[in-house]
Amino acid sequence: MSDTKMSLLDLEQKTDFVRRHIGPNTAEQTEMLALLGLGSLEELSDKTVPKAILETDALALAGSQTETDVLAHARSIAMKNKVFKSFIGMGYYGTHVPKVILRNVLENPGWYTAYTPYQAEISQGRLEAVLNYQTMITDLSGMELANSSMLDEGTAAAEAMTFCRRVAKSKATVFFVDQDLLPQSIAVIKTRADALGYEVLVGDPRKDLDPTAVYGALFQYPGVSGRIDDYSDLIAAIQANKGLAGLAADLLALTLIKSPGELGADFAIGSAQRFGVPMGFGGPHAGYFATRDSFKRSIPARLVGMSVDSHGEPALRMALQTREQHIRRDKATSNICTAQALLANMAGFYATYHGPEGLKTIARRVARLTSIFAAGLKAAGIEVLHDAFFDTVSIKVEGKADAIAAKARDNKMNLRVVDADTLGVSVDETTSRDDIEVLWSVFGVAGPSVVELDKTTDSNLPVALARRTKFLTHPTFNSYHSETEMMRYLRKLADKDIGLDRAMIPLGSCTMKLNAVTEMIPVTWPEFGEIHPFVPLDQAQGYVELIKDLENMLVEITGYDAVSLQPNSGSQGEYAGLLAIRKYHESRGDLQRNICLIPASAHGTNPASAALAGMKVVVVNCDEEGYVDNEDLYAKAEKHQENLAAVMITYPSTHGVFEEEVRKTCSIVHDFGGQVYVDGANMNAMVGLAKPGHFGGDVSHLNLHKTFCIPHGGGGPGVGPIGVGKHLAPFLPNHSLVNEAGPETGQGAVTSAPWGSASILPITWSYLKLMGSAGLKKATQVAILNANYLAKRLSDHYPVLYSSKNGMVAHECIIDVRPIKDDIGVTVDDIAKRLIDYGFHAPTMSFPVPGTLMIEPTESESKYEIDRLADAMISIRKEIDRVASGELPLEDNMLCNAPHTAASMLSETWDHPYSREEAAYPVAALRDGKYWAPVGRVDNVYGDRNLVCSCPSIESYRDAAE
Numbered sequence: 017m018s019d020t021k022m023s024l025l026d027l028e029q030k031t032d033f034v035r036r037h038i039g040p041n042t043a044e045q046t047e048m049l050a051l052l053g054l055g056s057l058e059e060l061s062d063k064t065v066p067k068a069i070l071e072t073d074a075l076a077l078a079g080s081q082t083e084t085d086v087l088a089h090a091r092s093i094a095m096k097n098k099v100f101k102s103f104i105g106m107g108y109y110g111t112h113v114p115k116v117i118l119r120n121v122l123e124n125p126g127w128y129t130a131y132t133p134y135q136a137e138i139s140q141g142r143l144e145a146v147l148n149y150q151t152m153i154t155d156l157s158g159m160e161l162a163n164s165s166m167l168d169e170g171t172a173a174a175e176a177m178t179f180c181r182r183v184a185k186s187k188a189t190v191f192f193v194d195q196d197l198l199p200q201s202i203a204v205i206k207t208r209a210d211a212l213g214y215e216v217l218v219g220d221p222r223k224d225l226d227p228t229a230v231y232g233a234l235f236q237y238p239g240v241s242g243r244i245d246d247y248s249d250l251i252a253a254i255q256a257n258k259g260l261a262g263l264a265a266d267l268l269a270l271t272l273i274k275s276p277g278e279l280g281a282d283f284a285i286g287s288a289q290r291f292g293v294p295m296g297f298g299g300p301h302a303g304y305f306a307t308r309d310s311f312k313r314s315i316p317a318r319l320v321g322m323s324v325d326s327h328g329e330p331a332l333r334m335a336l337q338t339r340e341q342h343i344r345r346d347k348a349t350s351n352i353c354t355a356q357a358l359l360a361n362m363a364g365f366y367a368t369y370h371g372p373e374g375l376k377t378i379a380r381r382v383a384r385l386t387s388i389f390a391a392g393l394k395a396a397g398i399e400v401l402h403d404a405f406f407d408t409v410s411i412k413v414e415g416k417a418d419a420i421a422a423k424a425r426d427n428k429m430n431l432r433v434v435d436a437d438t439l440g441v442s443v444d445e446t447t448s449r450d451d452i453e454v455l456w457s458v459f460g461v462a463g464p465s466v467v468e469l470d471k472t473t474d475s476n477l478p479v480a481l482a483r484r485t486k487f488l489t490h491p492t493f494n495s496y497h498s499e500t501e502m503m504r505y506l507r508k509l510a511d512k513d514i515g516l517d518r519a520m521i522p523l524g525s526c527t528m529k530l531n532a533v534t535e536m537i538p539v540t541w542p543e544f545g546e547i548h549p550f551v552p553l554d555q556a557q558g559y560v561e562l563i564k565d566l567e568n569m570l571v572e573i574t575g576y577d578a579v580s581l582q583p584n585s586g587s588q589g590e591y592a593g594l595l596a597i598r599k600y601h602e603s604r605g606d607l608q609r610n611i612c613l614i615p616a617s618a619h620g621t622n623p624a625s626a627a628l629a630g631m632k633v634v635v636v637n638c639d640e641e642g643y644v645d646n647e648d649l650y651a652k653a654e655k656h657q658e659n660l661a662a663v664m665i666t667y668p669s670t671h672g673v674f675e676e677e678v679r680k681t682c683s684i685v686h687d688f689g690g691q692v693y694v695d696g697a698n699m700n701a702m703v704g705l706a707k708p709g710h711f712g713g714d715v716s717h718l719n720l721h722k723t724f725c726i727p728h729g730g731g732g733p734g735v736g737p738i739g740v741g742k743h744l745a746p747f748l749p750n751h752s753l754v755n756e757a758g759p760e761t762g763q764g765a766v767t768s769a770p771w772g773s774a775s776i777l778p779i780t781w782s783y784l785k786l787m788g789s790a791g792l793k794k795a796t797q798v799a800i801l802n803a804n805y806l807a808k809r810l811s812d813h814y815p816v817l818y819s820s821k822n823g824m825v826a827h828e829c830i831i832d833v834r835p836i837k838d839d840i841g842v843t844v845d846d847i848a849k850r851l852i853d854y855g856f857h858a859p860t861m862s863f864p865v866p867g868t869l870m871i872e873p874t875e876s877e878s879k880y881e882i883d884r885l886a887d888a889m890i891s892i893r894k895e896i897d898r899v900a901s902g903e904l905p906l907e908d909n910m911l912c913n914a915p916h917t918a919a920s921m922l923s924e925t926w927d928h929p930y931s932r933e934e935a936a937y938p939v940a941a942l943r944d945g946k947y948w949a950p951v952g953r954v955d956n957v958y959g960d961r962n963l964v965c966s967c968p969s970i971e972s973y974r975d976a977a978e
């Protein structure tokens with residue numbers, strides 16, 4: 017056969033990225049289709065996706081491009097961003113990402129592809145990293161407890177308000193906000209307060225605050241102006257009136273000035289960005305929230321804590337609120353699900369690597385340079401507004417602010433223009449002596465030298481507020497200061513975990529697909545990383561182009577008319593989408609429309625977000641098939657027709673089926689004046705096949721960290737853009753500091769940065785370019801194929817719970833374990849933990865149906881890997897049969913004892929009724945590359961009863977456990 021028969025086009029298609037992204041090759045796809053009795057992928061989608069919604073036209077996107085071409089294109093876009101030195105401050109600072117962390121964490125799939133650590137036993141490495149982060153926050157803030165991260169400082173500030181409202185005993189109705197708070201935090205607070213009908217007073221704490229009239233207050237420490245004030249008197253006065261008070265505090269400053277805890281604060285919030293996380297045009301980075309132990313049940317988001325495993329050894333897991341939204345739904349403390357785990361881990365490692373002394377040195381140098389800079393200005397007769405400051409000075413320049421800022425830009429430097437008469441200059445870890453001298457010249461100050469002024473300049477840190485308490489005394493922060501030790505520590509932790517670099521992570525609803533390296537590479541380019549979110553937009557034209565292009569592609573994929581990329585997680589997208597609905601109703605005079613219908617099977621964030629958007633949740637039933645019960649929906653929509661705001665449905669449903677009647681569901685709600693929110697977390701079943709904007713949705717969020725390849729990071733970052741119909745477009749998020757970020761009539765800011773987590777948008781952008789129109793559709797089809805193939809392979813061994821009328825599932829399937837539990841006593845937990853012995857991350861447990869496992873293979877998993885999982889599940893089924901037959905007792909078998917650690921295998925005595933061999937190597941293939949769980953099964957109850965959420969000394973912990 018002659019080669020020359022193949023055209024160039026054929027040859028190029030054979031080598032494109034699509035076949036790298038999609039697991040099964042063409043021959044395997046044919047084989048898998050055959051098992052389902054199907055001849056082609058087209059036949060599969062015709063059979064699976066309801067006719068009423070199946071799109072006939074191809075996506076109007078370009079064709080697949082090669083990895084080389086996409087990287088070159090991304091590079092050309094990146095080069096349109098101008099990397100200036102930032103002295104803007106406002107909560108975003110230049111930082112040196114320690115290279116050992118850059119390479120071994122941010123660029124390491126072992127860290128970035130992992131999932132939120134619900135399965136504690138295979139997550140001990142990243143749980144330890146999060147515990148380090150929590151310890152760092154707890155220590156620096158002087159509080160008793162810190163959570164595992166917030167989405168950013170602005171959302172943390174908004175959560176602080178709702179937290180105060182929940183917890184404070186005061187009957188006052190006002191939340192006080194320091195006017196020296198970061199302006200973007202004030203904006204996010206106002207959006208939240210507006211939705212909930214809360215009253216906010218922004219003012220000067222020393223003039224406008226009446227401690228008897230507020231239930232809560234938040235002060236910035238140091239303020240955005242740079243000023244440091246001691247608020248302990250105001251804090252005490254508010255507390256005397258049963259209110260709560262807290263500080264938005266800068267972590268680097270806290271190494272040198274008294275902590276919020278020492279000042280008596282009830283809580284502290286802020287950002288960990290400057291601890292080694294690039295500015296990234298606004299995100300992602302970790303926000304923090306710390307408070308008193310007594311408020312531990314009211315703290316928003318997740319908390320990692322110590323517990324013990326089945327052998328009595330210390331083990332970590334997520335504590336208390338782990339499944340909070342799924343249990344408490346609209347009563348949940350917050351809607352945060354995906355947070356900022358990867359960035360929190362980076363910040364924690366930054367502190368681990370530098371240690372307390374290293375951090376203090378960095379902070380002292382920053383403070384020193386700032387003082388020297390101010391001294392130079394003052395010596396030249398320029399007025400510096402405050403005496404007590406850390407890294408920021410406000411400078412009076414009488415009408416010359418714009419001119420001086422322009423001159424700074426000529427020197428590739430950005431200053432903060434506060435108003436025509438005032439400039440702000442903030443120094444950070446990356447500022448050099450030369451920078452200070454150039455800054456002086458920009459201000460028209462000639463002559464001083466940094467070295468000379470260093471000899472005569474006093475500190476501007478207030479003596480009375482000098483920090484005398486220790487922090488980061490735990491060995492973790494004092495052991496890994498050489499690069500070799502740090503590298504090994506990071507490797508040790510990563511080796512404890514299962515990420516996508518080890519095995520498939522078949523988590524239903526979470527879409528753990530390939531995060532290709534080519535997609536990740538642009539994220540660490542300085543042209544994307546080192547851009548402050550509030551630079552003049554002519555310096556961010558690369559971002560502007562990329563954002564516009566991505567928005568357009570997402571508009572095409574979803575069938576909506578406009579997209580906002582601002583929400584930085586799925587749940588934030590839900591909140592923003594519901595706010596758009598609210599504003600729309602309000603614009604039509606329908607102020608009373610506040611009822612949100614939500615099916616019983618909805619993801620827990622849906623009701624939690626509805627509550628945040630100021631809506632009342634009415635639950636709609638699901639029928640036995642797991643479908644939304646349209647009769648019940650009709651009855652409830654009719655009953656509430658005067659007040660109906662919206663319905664929130666998930667499509668395909670959380671049960672993993674394409675509901676035939678979805679158009680009807682939408683029209684019922686529309687007929688009664690409501691809007692339709694389609695939760696797009698399951699978009700991986702629809703890209704290229706169906707569009708929510710076409711079958712009745714008015715708004716959807718997408719999870720770019722599910723369908724669109726942003727890695728999950730062990731619990732974040734994420735991006736949750738929303739697509740909306742034309743009528744909702746005027747109500748998308750906008751931003752008080754950046755007009756271009758949204759419509760003038762918009763809902764306000766839902767996150768601190770105008771485009772949320774902008775620096776990870778190149779991942780999704782690259783994915784869409786790499787796959788192209790046909791590749792995206794094929795990915796969806798193979799995702800559906802993989803799920804149906806797996807369901808078919810398992811169906812003789814486990815009941816598959818839901819499928820559409822023709823027996824097909826969508827992109828995921830639910831395995832029902834309840835009959836096994838009822839008849840035999842083996843639980844869904846036992847199966848999940850036994851899968852660890854086989855080297856797998858468990859599927860999603862008990863969502864949306866208790867006692868079930870939801871499996872989503874995604875298109876990226878090969879037939880080999882799916883077969884390996886199926887074989888493991890079938891082998892486990894045989895083990896269950898041995899328990900059922902009485903061969904193995906219910907209380908001592910390889911299921912209930914799973915996972916098995918290497919230490920337990922090597923014990924002197926082995927008195928179980930099954931062999932070590934059966935425990936560790938139930939299938940022969942495990943002999944090649946066995947994953948050993950570092951701990952036995954983790955005891956959740958013990959940990960919740962004995963809550964420890966920062967690094968304890970291991971000895972003290974062992975003592976307590978005895």
Ligand SMILES: *Cc1c(COP(=O)(O)O)cnc(C)c1O
Nearest residue numbers: 353354525585586587619697734
């Ligand atoms: C993941 C998910 C969400 C929440 O998204 P986050 O990004 O984690 O906030 C909402 N709905 C469904 C169905 C999901 O699977």
